[in-house]
Amino acid sequence: MARQPKPLVRSDIAYSTPDRIVVRGKSLPDEVLGHMNLGDFAYLQLTGKAATPQQSAMFNAIVITLVEHGMTPSAIAARMTYAGAPESLQAAVAAGLCGLGSVFVGSMEGACRMLSEALPYDTRGSRCDDLEELAVDTVAEWRARGTPIPGLGHPLHKPIDPRTPRLFELAAQNGLSGDYVRLMQLIGAEAERVSGKPLPINATGAIGAICCEFGFPWRIVRGFGVMARAIGLVGHLLEEGERPMSFELWQRVEDEASAHLRGEA
Amino acid sequence: MARQPKPLVRSDIAYSTPDRIVVRGKSLPDEVLGHMNLGDFAYLQLTGKAATPQQSAMFNAIVITLVEHGMTPSAIAARMTYAGAPESLQAAVAAGLCGLGSVFVGSMEGACRMLSEALPYDTRGSRCDDLEELAVDTVAEWRARGTPIPGLGHPLHKPIDPRTPRLFELAAQNGLSGDYVRLMQLIGAEAERVSGKPLPINATGAIGAICCEFGFPWRIVRGFGVMARAIGLVGHLLEEGERPMSFELWQRVEDEASAHLRGEA
Amino acid sequence: MARQPKPLVRSDIAYSTPDRIVVRGKSLPDEVLGHMNLGDFAYLQLTGKAATPQQSAMFNAIVITLVEHGMTPSAIAARMTYAGAPESLQAAVAAGLCGLGSVFVGSMEGACRMLSEALPYDTRGSRCDDLEELAVDTVAEWRARGTPIPGLGHPLHKPIDPRTPRLFELAAQNGLSGDYVRLMQLIGAEAERVSGKPLPINATGAIGAICCEFGFPWRIVRGFGVMARAIGLVGHLLEEGERPMSFELWQRVEDEASAHLRGEA
Amino acid sequence: MARQPKPLVRSDIAYSTPDRIVVRGKSLPDEVLGHMNLGDFAYLQLTGKAATPQQSAMFNAIVITLVEHGMTPSAIAARMTYAGAPESLQAAVAAGLCGLGSVFVGSMEGACRMLSEALPYDTRGSRCDDLEELAVDTVAEWRARGTPIPGLGHPLHKPIDPRTPRLFELAAQNGLSGDYVRLMQLIGAEAERVSGKPLPINATGAIGAICCEFGFPWRIVRGFGVMARAIGLVGHLLEEGERPMSFELWQRVEDEASAHLRGEA
Structure with missing residues (x-):
């Protein structure tokens, strides 16, 4: 053998x-x-x-946008892990990263994939007349599947996500606002029209579109989120080390979750 | 309750x-x-x-130094993980980070700790006459413990680690070369003197010293390594996706490790 | 708010x-x-x-089957992680688990899902006359999709997987060999007929079918693999602590992977 | 090269x-x-x-004791991770395991280490007259260091930990109650005497002592906790899939943690 x-x-x-x-x-x-x-x-x-200097400006802005998103499940998982193993900061960051899957980084990846499949990189330029038609078709397809269109809408940031106009502005300043940004905007407008609901482009939609302007394969996009969040999580763990919240959260959850079993609720 | x-x-x-x-x-x-x-x-x-602009220049250089260290155990672990769960890039990065513990990031953290304990931040400036004495005492202490002094020597990079002079040059250019860089250099010279072996300051020793110039608490230093390596690991996983080596490695290890049990060796 | x-x-x-x-x-x-x-x-x-005693006998056998599969990518990832952070055995086990995704535990989960979707739990018993027809339809569906049927074939264990007859024997002894085991066997036979290739039921196919006999939801099945492998990985790490292979593997991979860049290959 | x-x-x-x-x-x-x-x-x-049958009975009981400890930080971390990446159950288990470090499994490992260092395995039997003296010395040493003695006291289970008498009973029934169980009991009594506080032996102290009766090296003990908890975490994740609490916890923590920044508190 x-x-x-x-x-x-x-x-x-x-x-x-x-x-x-x-x-x-x-x-x-x-x-x-x-x-x-x-x-x-x-x-x-x-x-x-x-x-290039333009790519540098835009890429730095994209990754920075993904570093810190508040007290997310990922940050809570990292802090909880650090409480049990403060000697292993690296494992606490790892625990926080493990949850960056379909629910949280999915929409960014999904927007990039949707746009690059609607308008493949090797056909760009040749089909720019059709962008409106492409948008109508894309929205129809997603609605037929019954899945929310990635990159649209936000539970908190209404009526607009304040990151989106800034990201698109930087894209325009750096020569990275072409068919894909336009297509994302047309998809947003069409989705609002057919649903009758406000569906502003959120930060992940803007980033997905700009990643297409770079020509990035959609699979790489999750990696941007993962590496950015690693930076954010280190920040959370340093704060957790100085002013811990894990033990308090633990006690609250423990008490509440089993109160009915202890006959208290 | x-x-x-x-x-x-x-x-x-x-x-x-x-x-x-x-x-x-x-x-x-x-x-x-x-x-x-x-x-x-x-x-x-x-x-x-x-x-500040000076801090920016130096901090970017420090973190960049930690991003990519070749086909490390951490990179191999990440690639092996990706082979089994390519749908979870985040978990493969997490697996790679889990091994950034005492063996690999330990010496950077250790150098920062050694220097900041020898010369506490609140006493800096007041003791600069004593740096040579401090270096002699520190080396004597570590030798008494029988533990290698963190930040000195490198298995491959001989006679010097090419990152060290460049990092110290940037430190000098940015006003971040003071007592701690000097103390690290004195410790290196004293360690060479008493051991009779070449013990050049390696990149983790240089970074540990410069982190002290910033006044960073030593615990933060591991975090720099973890966030930097997350970037490096994403790079490895993208390459693994395009040109995988995991299955080949798996087969080789499997074959070799159990050959004696199968009666082949 | x-x-x-x-x-x-x-x-x-x-x-x-x-x-x-x-x-x-x-x-x-x-x-x-x-x-x-x-x-x-x-x-x-x-x-x-x-x-019940019967469920106990069968469930113990299923989970035991999943504990140890040799020097898998998961075991290698865990050992590599332990080399860097021997103080964090838990993180090394975690790193090994992270790769138990679509490639490795996928086929067990897939077999359970395939069978329970072909013959939903609430219809079992009522359709046992149709099992042959169900098998023909299922194989046709999977072939139309161009995806390998989960639970069939094995790269090493030929012509049969030695775990399969033993697992089916235990299922029969414990009253857990009914429509699902029969359906899996019929699917295997039909797949061999239409492909003209030997496609024996492997251990994950057998376990998937027996999990259906228990009535387990298919999503739980991955959990069995994960908890079993945690036990196996602890065994690997204890051995790694006593007789390490990580550093040797690291050196070999490092040397070989970049030889062409160093101008040696 | x-x-x-x-x-x-x-x-x-x-x-x-x-x-x-x-x-x-x-x-x-x-x-x-x-x-x-x-x-x-x-x-x-x-x-x-x-x-042996006796070892089997005792070992099963030890590992079972470690499977499920309620809504621990580890379980919360796993649930939070699952909320973000429900397609990667293995990564959620991994995240939960990452926190089983010095704080949570430390005391079990610590008790085993304390006892096996006080009475090395190769000297057992020869020193059983000295157990009381050993206990006095051991307590004095730990008090001198100012570190809590591992395996004593419990924040909730007072005046006794209900697992301890049962574990010791099983040890006695299975021929695994010798010098180490006795030494742990003497250490507990001495610690109560000198501190004037009730310090009952907790489950981790009992398990640490019984692991010494087996002759296990103390480093293996953490592995028992890790593999046991992997089973427990799979149970938590299956429940989280059916009745999620992660999003509710996330919202509460997010709202409360930043209320002062939003000017609400």
């Missing part, structure tokens, strides 16, 4: 020698440190390409 | 209203997006303060 | 008072400890019901 | 051939399935040995 190792274990990301450290073809000490900000280096690490 | 909720559930990081999103006192759409890069926003999220 | 807490925080699993600990209605010290084995208690915790 | 692979990748746990699956030297289909319960198989997987 001897097997010859196949040449399948290969990575193009980085390498080191005694005197060099090279990431995506750039010398870390000489060409990266002091020359790039963290967002630009993330862009390089993920795409293998250096961001 | 009725309990009155105590006012213990409180966070100062962020809040939202229908038309506002405010993080660390700054309006996300108006004062952050388009005005800050990701590293600066991370600094704000974690410390509650806006970075 | 004051909100009245709704009575939504409630759990029926367990409660404690100063002198009592009750799980699923049973006193832990008096009715559980010394009276149940771990598999039976797991059955109680998950279903809220005490297992 | 070519490296010869060293024979370091080796595991003694399990192997498979086309017609065999062998775990710890036993044929899974023939010698395990239908012959062992889950607790016994866990004992085999972890220790490499088959449990």
